[in-house]
Amino acid sequence: MTDAAAGAWRWSPRPPRGRWSRTPPNLVQVDPGYVDTEINNHSGYLTVAQGAAVLVRLATLGVVGPTGGFFSEDGPVPW
Numbered sequence: 214m215t216d217a218a219a220g221a222w223r224w225s226p227r228p229p230r231g232r233w234s235r236t237p238p239n240l241v242q243v244d245p246g247y248v249d250t251e252i253n254n255h256s257g258y259l260t261v262a263q264g265a266a267v268l269v270r271l272a273t274l275g276v277v278g279p280t281g282g283f284f285s286e287d288g289p290v291p292w
Contacts, residue, residue: 239280243268246286 245264249257
């Protein structure tokens with residue numbers, strides 16, 4: 214094994230160990246709404262903070278939060 218390969222092996226991501234190893238992640242998809250950004254020429258009606266609110270709310274729920282859903286600022290969105 215070359216020195217470069219050995220270095221990459223040492224710094225490769227490893228699965229978590231300890232109490233976090235048995236906690237599956239919550240996977241959700243979030244629609245922030247029509248946010249006022251440069252990409253839409255500032256025509257959105259939500260501020261960046263308002264658009265991020267649903268993402269922050271779902272990200273901070275932890276393991277008790279929903280998983281496998283699609284959410285907007287108003288709650289779950291039917292598929």
